[in-house]
Amino acid sequence: MAVLLSTKAHTMEDWKAALLAVDPSLEIRLFPEAGAPEDIEAAVVWTAHDMMELRRYPNLRLIVSMGAGVDHLFRPPGPPPGVPVARLVDTRLTQGMTEWVLLNVLRFHRQDLEYRDQQARRVWHELPAPETSARHIGIMGLGELGSDAARALRALGFPVMGWSRRPKQVEGVETFHGPDGLLAMAARADMLVCLLPLTPQTRGIINARLLGAMKPCGYLLNAARGGHQVAADLLAALDSGHLAGAALDVFEPEPLPPDSPFWSHPKVILTPHAASITIPASAAPQVVENIHRAREGRPLINLVDFAAGY
Numbered sequence: 001m002a003v004l005l006s007t008k009a010h011t012m013e014d015w016k017a018a019l020l021a022v023d024p025s026l027e028i029r030l031f032p033e034a035g036a037p038e039d040i041e042a043a044v045v046w047t048a049h050d051m052m053e054l055r056r057y058p059n060l061r062l063i064v065s066m067g068a069g070v071d072h073l074f075r076p077p078g079p080p081p082g083v084p085v086a087r088l089v090d091t092r093l094t095q096g097m098t099e100w101v102l103l104n105v106l107r108f109h110r111q112d113l114e115y116r117d118q119q120a121r122r123v124w125h126e127l128p129a130p131e132t133s134a135r136h137i138g139i140m141g142l143g144e145l146g147s148d149a150a151r152a153l154r155a156l157g158f159p160v161m162g163w164s165r166r167p168k169q170v171e172g173v174e175t176f177h178g179p180d181g182l183l184a185m186a187a188r189a190d191m192l193v194c195l196l197p198l199t200p201q202t203r204g205i206i207n208a209r210l211l212g213a214m215k216p217c218g219y220l221l222n223a224a225r226g227g228h229q230v231a232a233d234l235l236a237a238l239d240s241g242h243l244a245g246a247a248l249d250v251f252e253p254e255p256l257p258p259d260s261p262f263w264s265h266p267k268v269i270l271t272p273h274a275a276s277i278t279i280p281a282s283a284a285p286q287v288v289e290n291i292h293r294a295r296e297g298r299p300l301i302n303l304v305d306f307a308a309g310y
């Protein structure tokens with residue numbers, strides 16, 4: 001039996017080496033060289049893979065996302081019926097995201113946009129120094145990534161709020177849930193950080209209503225998915241001054257087209273979907289563990305809940 005890998009050509013060999021380092025007995029095939037369709041027992045795939053194509057493999061018993069997000073697997077037609085899907089829960093991936101969140105929260109907290117502007121104009125002027133305790137952060141999505149970012153922000157003294165689908169408790173974090181909970185949290189947030197999965201319920205959630213519920217001169221950070229933000233609403237909030245800045249790692253479509261106004265917006269900090277990148281060597285042990293479990297009929301880890309969509 002064989003494991004099919006499908007991702008960007010330049011990372012395929014890294015994935016192959018990482019999986020073989022954990023279990024040298026695995027037979028790895030690199031898409032599109034899948035060989036006999038009946039050989040494929042597991043598919044480890046990233047965003048570009050066509051879900052229809054996975055229906056070609058009659059013995060497929062596991063699909064693994066090469067990232068934390070699985071929205072790419074649920075695009076129509078979705079995963080083949082009856083085949084379980086697992087995602088990555090990985091300490092390096094989590095740490096990378098927490099670094100991105102800290103970088104951008106601190107950038108805005110320490111008025112870096114204003115200082116860069118002053119530097120460009122050769123202005124020597126000290127701005128009032130705010131305290132972290134006065135800057136309330138609301139995190140949308142209190143899962144693996146959101147809870148870790150919350151802990152790191154708490155350690156710096158920021159008051160942290162968090163929003164999840166179901167009621168949840170995270171030490172030191174004021175928690176909210178459900179649609180009303182989001183607006184209640186936004187109303188008290190100086191910065192909103194989106195770390196939600198993209199599902200039918202969360203698509204377009206960063207819209208005029210949510211941004212309008214925030215205090216004036218707030219900041220928005222989105223490192224989840226571009227489909228969460230309504231671009232026109234976000235630009236309107238930035239242009240009107242209601243939002244003082246936005247840090248955006250994700251867009252729809254990606255790559256961001258050259259004529260997008262986000263590229264040159266003076267209040268936008270932009271990264272090319274690079275907030276946290278999967279490191280194959282770090283992720284490989286859990287992927288191999290799941291391949292073994294699937295073979296032996298044991299319960300899988302990091303399973304995706306099809307009903308919830310994440």
Ligand SMILES: NC(=O)C1=CN([C@@H]2O[C@H](COP(=O)(O)OP(=O)(O)OC[C@H]3O[C@@H](n4cnc5c(N)ncnc54)[C@H](OP(=O)(O)O)[C@@H]3O)[C@@H](O)[C@H]2O)C=CC1
Pocket residue numbers: 067068069070093097140141142143144145146163164165166167168178195196197198199201202223224225249250273274275276277310
């Ligand atoms: N830009 C980048 O480089 C990266 C982006 N990502 C993105 O980050 C996302 C989050 O990852 P991760 O933290 O591991 O995911 P998790 O599944 O661990 O956490 C998701 C969180 O979102 C909450 N949530 C889901 N749906 C809703 C809803 N309808 N209303 C309110 N809350 C909701 C969940 O609530 P509950 O706790 O109740 O289940 C949970 O708290 C990924 O799906 C991916 O899109 C991930 C890695 C890198």
Ligand SMILES: O=C(O)C(=O)CO
Pocket residue numbers: 066067068069070093273274276277278
């Ligand atoms: O892990 C994910 O979902 C990512 O977006 C990585 O870039």
